[in-house]
Amino acid sequence: MDKLLQIADSYGGKSTIYCTFEFAAKMIPASSTNWSEAMKDEIWNNGYFATYKGHRVIVLPQSFEDNIGENTKYVDKVIDPSLAYIIPTGAEKPVKVAFEGGAQVKSFDNRDWSTEIQTYQKLGVATYMVNPGICIYQNTALKKYIGDKPGA
Secondary structure, eight states, rough: HHHHHHHHHHHHSSSEEEEEEHHHHSSSSSTTTTTTHHHHHHHHHHSSEEEEEEEEEEEOOOOOSSSSSSTEEEESSOTTTTEEEEESSSSSSSEEEEEEEEEEEEEEOOOSSSSSEEEEEEEEEEEEETTTTTTEEOTTSOOOOEOOOOOO
């Protein structure tokens, strides 16, 4: 993980780590004997550290796909919890939003004396995922499913 953070940092400032709660909860030092009171409070309140060696940790919300119809036998997680995405935050942004022109506004007086207001704004959104500084770290101890996989 540290090597990937160095690579991502070289492409522009401190990187940000995006992962699920499961992954973030595993990014805890094995020895808890030298923890400060603030570290203990953060683990108690969050279940994970909000920073890892000076890098911000963003927890992605997890959801599930019930493939069989019962939440007890086998459930797929939507986001693979074994993956952490390390994205440089100082240089090229991965999502771009562009607005064209100003907002257009029209108002109409209806027959029942109500007023209808319509607005129109043209915009575009693009993802720019060709940044060579984007890294992915995998913790193979975490699984994408809950329960016994059918046929396994």
